[in-house]
Amino acid sequence: MEEHRTVDAALGIGNTLRQDFPLTGNVLQANLRRTEHDLATLAQSYAAEAPARIRYVKGAYKESVQVAFRSKKEVDRAYQRGIDRLMSAPGLRPMLGTHDPAMLDYGLVAADAAGRTTTAWEMQLLFGVRPDLQQRYAAAGQTVRVYLPFGRDWYPYFMRRLAERPANLAFFLRSLRSTRSRIARNSASVG
Ligand SMILES: Cc1cc2nc3c(=O)[nH]c(=O)nc-3n(C[C@H](O)[C@H](O)[C@H](O)COP(=O)(O)OP(=O)(O)OC[C@H]3O[C@@H](n4cnc5c(N)ncnc54)[C@H](O)[C@@H]3O)c2cc1C
Incomplete structure (x- = not known):
């Protein structure tokens, strides 16, 4: 809304x-x-x-x-x-x-x-x-x-939501890092 x-x-x-x-x-x-x-x-x-x-x-x-x-x-x-x-x-x-x-x-x-x-x-x-x-x-x-959020305009939307509280950026980056390491670990075990 x-x-x-x-x-x-x-x-x-x-x-x-x-x-x-x-x-x-x-x-x-x-x-x-x-x-x-x-x-x-x-x-x-x-x-x-x-x-x-x-x-x-x-x-x-x-x-x-x-x-x-x-x-x-x-x-x-x-x-x-x-x-x-x-x-x-x-x-x-x-x-x-x-x-x-x-x-x-x-x-x-x-x-x-x-x-x-x-x-x-x-x-x-x-x-x-x-x-x-x-x-x-x-x-x-x-x-x-x-x-x-997803779709063509997910990024500006997500940034607006993050900007409501800049401390969220730290949460987000931590979460992104741990997801990336999980993906890397899974790819290594598949490879
Ligand atoms: C799933 C979802 C969908 C939404 N969709 C819409 C929409 O369609 N239209 C719209 O106008 N708004 C939308 N909003 C945003 C919403 O209106 C509020 O602006 C936003 O959620 C901040 O208010 P709050 O209820 O979280 O708490 P606030 O009153 O902002 O804060 C109260 C307390 O909640 C905690 N808190 C609040 N925000 C955070 C945070 N980001 N990180 C950590 N702790 C926090 C803190 O302890 C804070 O003291 C959406 C929010 C969510 C979660």
């Missing part, structure tokens, strides 16, 4: 595509004031037999105060309200796209309260970001999806 003017189009495309391709997902951004309403509408529109997949993020775009919450506190509160709504909506499959351990832990508690099993919702983190956290939650039985 990009900036707020694209939301109606993206939701409309998602609703249309889901009629033939039920696994199509949409992203919603907690920082947008409209999102609680969008979540409520989606929750009413889908049933448990064919839930809509919703990736729920805090929102990466600088938006005006008219359309968005701006302080971290407000965004975090909105994110938690959205988690509660998602977890208690049988017609939605929550996918929490965040690296914030406080929000992921909140998700665990909310899922438990709503009676969702670990396979009925997901945590989603970017490749290379907090791999320790990804492994810890996965080892505890949680569904964790690692997000890897």
Whole structure:
């Protein structure tokens, strides 16, 4: 999901595509004031037999105060309200796209309260970001999806995401180095 003017189009495309391709997902951004309403509408529109997949993020775009919450506190509160709504909506499959351990832990508690099993919702983190956290939650039985941009424009997209937090570059390079050594080891043993 990009900036707020694209939301109606993206939701409309998602609703249309889901009629033939039920696994199509949409992203919603907690920082947008409209999102609680969008979540409520989606929750009413889908049933448990064919839930809509919703990736729920805090929102990466600088938006005006008219359309968005701006302080971290407000965004975090909105994110938690959205988690509660998602977890208690049988017609939605929550996918929490965040690296914030406080929000992921909140998700665990909310899922438990709503009676969702670990396979009925997901945590989603970017490749290379907090791999320790990804492994810890996965080892505890949680569904964790690692997000890897691909396609022609993967590089500028990935750089924008890394630039949100330059410390990620170190994580990414470490992860790349260990993957390369694994590939080199495997090729040597095949050769
Ligand atoms: C899978 C996925 C898909 C996304 N898709 C979209 C999208 O379509 N549209 C959009 O607007 N935004 C998207 N985002 C970005 C998102 O909106 C946030 O800007 C981004 O995830 C940063 O917010 P946060 O929830 O991770 O935590 P923040 O509120 O930024 O940080 C809270 C705490 O989380 C931890 N943390 C956060 N980021 C990192 C990091 N990079 N490395 C290590 N620790 C960290 C730290 O402990 C930090 O104190 C996506 C994010 C993910 C994970």
